[in-house]
Amino acid sequence: MPFFILRRCLQAVNVLVVMSLLVFAGVYAIGSPLDLLVDPQATTEDLARAAAALGLDQPVWVQYGRFLSRALGGDLGDSFIHGSPAIGLILARLPATLELAVVAMLIAVGLGVPLGLWAGLHPDTVGGRTIMAGSIVGFSLPTFWVGLMLIMVFSVQLGWLPAGGRGPTTELFGLPLSVLSVEGWRHLILPATNLALFKLALIIRLTRSGTREALQQDYVRFARAKGLSTGRVVGVHVLKNILIPVVTVVGMEFGSLVAFSVVTESIFAWPGMGKLLLDSITQLDRPVVLAYLLLIVLLYIVINLVVDLVYALLDPRVGRGGSGR
Amino acid sequence: MNSVHNAAQAVLEVTGLSVGFAQRGTVLRAVDDISLHIAPGEVLGLVGESGSGKSMTAYSLLGLVEPPGQVSADTFRLCGKEMRAADERAWRQLRGRRIAMIFQDPMMTLNPVLRIDTQMVEAIHAHRRVGRGAALEMAAAALQRVGIADAPARLHAYPHQLSGGMRQRVAIAIALLNAPDLIVADEPTTALDVTIQAQILAEMQALCQASGTALLWITHDLAVVAALADRVCVMYAGRIVEQGPVDQVLAQPAHPYTRGLLDSTPAAAPSQHADNAGATRRLSTIPGLPPALGERPEGCAFRPRCARASAACLQVPALVAVSPGHEVRCFHPLARVSA
Known part of the structure; x- marks a missing residue:
């Protein structure tokens, strides 16, 4: 029985990693949240600043790597909209x-x-x-x-x-x-x-x-x-x-x-x-x-x-x- | 029926028992007008092929035929009680108490998700008010009686932890729990290994003799009947075609079907009948197949497979005595061989 539970936990980690990859790619493909977040009248500098603040200026794999390393520490990131922790x-x-x-x-x-x-x-x-x-x-x-x-x-x-x-x-x-x-x-x-x-x-x-x-x-x-x-x-x-x-x-x-x-x-x-x-x-x-x-x-x-x-x-x-x- | 037993004493006395299924305007009779009589302590063998109505007969004797099946009878007395118009409540008082049943496949009869003790204790509590401790002791004693070693430990087992033979012993122990007057055993050894089969047969015989329990042993195996039964009824297509003392019926079958069954059973033919016992006897088979329920021929149902059939066989023959207690339902019974 302990072996059974252990095996289940390992499977669970696999599923979680695959799931996060899929969601990350999926949401990235839909579009940039910046267009919705930032005032349409904002300057390019403002946009760049906002993107840097949210980490969106980095390539997507870097973003995913950051997410993963933080997730291991129990931090799933802050909401773009509310600014508070998503979880x-x-x-x-x-x-x-x-x-x-x-x-x-x-x-x-x-x-x-x-x-x-x-x-x-x-x-x-x-x-x-x-x-x-x-x-x-x-x-x-x-x-x-x-x-x-x-x-x-x-x-x-x-x-x-x-x-x-x-x-x-x-x-x-x-x-x-x-x-x-x-x-x-x-x-x-x-x-x-x-x-x-x-x-x-x-x-x-x-x-x-x-x-x-x-x-x-x-x-x-x-x-x-x-x-x-x-x-x-x-x-x-x-x-x-x-x-x-x-x-x-x-x-x-x-x-x-x-x-x-x-x-x-x-x-x-x-x-x-x-x-x-x-x-x-x-x-x-x-x-x-x-x-x-x-x-x-x-x-x-x-x-x-x-x-x-x-x-x-x-x-x-x-x-x-x-x-x- | 020209039985020698007194009807008042019989544990089972049924005449004209039929089990019918209504289908498209007609009634198909799985069991057609059969009469059974079992005296206390007697072992009656009921022999027939699959589909001959043996199992349905067994269910009807315990009131276990479910709709759309309909049971009717001219006489139906069980342990002195009139059961023709009995309701579920009356049946429940007899089932498991006065009449018990053992089924063919021990893998299927015990509930897989309940422990043996649960299934035994509930059988006691269905009929007697005893404490759980006393009931457990009775259950353990019953297991010991059927030859299960280490009974208290077995009580805590689930059915899947026991072998097939062991499970059938448990089923037999459950049937014996309330010391019934009659046990209906529906091919209880068919699904078991031959060695286990012989053991269980011998034990059943000893147990029933010791407790005076009558036994209706349903089987397709004439060898089993020869070893166990006092009397035998041969069933074909829902009817009893021959009945009588087991020695007589097996030694001098009067119905062509019984003869055919004997000839197609390896080593079941009585040895005094064979001239040269050392020579290999050729097995013969009965041509054709037993008819399905909806396709039973008019008159004698064995007619299409019978070498002796004539135009007369288009009528249903009556059961007639060929010797005291030995009756046959045939217009052209086989002649008696002088011994």
Whole structure:
């Protein structure tokens, strides 16, 4: 197991270096941020001074070399626009996005697993088919449209919930959170639902097909032949087997929720990282884009590692082979 | 049925048992009007090829046939209980307690993500209120009974840490946990090595004799039946075509299909039947294949593969006695060979 983790860390470093190279080249190719940063009336001297201040007067490989040597020391550079450290800007927005993603994932899992289970157990009933039809709708409707519809219905027409923003937050261990107050939930619930919808559909379908498959297995028949109640057969024998793929997918999807909640955050004016990324890209704020993507890569790597570890806990055939449970 | 046993004593008494699947207006009968009778402690062999309806028969005996399969019967008494209109709750009280089942593939029957102790203790707790400690002791004792050494350690294992033979022993131990009256064993040794197969057969026989448990042993292997069973039922295309005491049926098969099965089984033919035991006996095969569920011929289903078939075979023959307790479903049964 230590060897496994070490190998993962080495892989992670590789991925991070490649990622930073790609982003560096990509942003460089789009254009010079100087054109956006400096007053159009500025003199050539002003431009040169600004370029020198930001290090943009150097050839691109020199710029990358500087970035790399500083990154090794933990400094991902200052934002061109804000002048403050890029990583600080991102971390300030991180709690809002994380909270949104966690709540969305909880909604998706909390509803998706029971609904998928039910649909798998009763495939030919009206309820089972309704759930599956609903999951297709959840898959097909574009997120931005659903977001707009949610605002239309619950904010504009019914007037129950605020249309955007994060509202007041409550501090917990230094993190500003919405989930601790009713008002916070009122702001959180629409964007979280919007973000959860696609994952909900995915988890429903995954759970249903897993359930259908498990029910065909001999071990389910054997469990029934032992005289176990249906609750025990489904709740233990079936559920424990289908949780293995569900955990994998939830892990992967959680990464994408955090990384790409851009659309939902824009629609609901949620002050998260997605909004920051969008602004930074349009302003060619290379350090922020770089820092953001590197952070996301790191997040993915950590999530994958956690998924693998949880996987080993759930499935005794994997990893350490049965000492854990 | 002209059985010598008293129906009230039988652990299993079914007549007219059918399992049907509705398909495009017709009902396909995987199991077609079969009658089984098992006395306490008796070992009944149920023999047939794949697709003959053996496994479906087994599932129906435990109420494990799932929709769209439909089970019907004229009589269905299990351990003295009327099961024709039994609901899931009534079934659950019998399953694992009075009637247990062992499946063919031990790699598939144990849940891969649950430890052996979990899977054994839950089988006890499904029927008895005992503490976890007591249940664990019972589980360990059951493992010892089926010849598993170091039982307490094995209890902590996951199924994948055990060999196939070991897993089947665990499955047998689970079946025996609540001392059932009847165990339905669906080809439990087919997936195992021959040496393990023989061991498990001998152990099952000893265990059932010791506890007075009746056994319905489903197999395609006549040699196994010859070694184990008191009586045998031969199934073909969902029907029982011949049944009787195992010595009689194997020595003097009356149905052409039984004869064919015997001739195509290496070394299964009883030795007193062979004139020159030293000479190599030529294996013969039954021409053709058993019919698929939707393509069973009218009348006697064996007719297209049978050398003795005539126009009469377009009707379904009834089970008729050729000697006491030995019945055959054939218009042209093989003549008895004088011993």
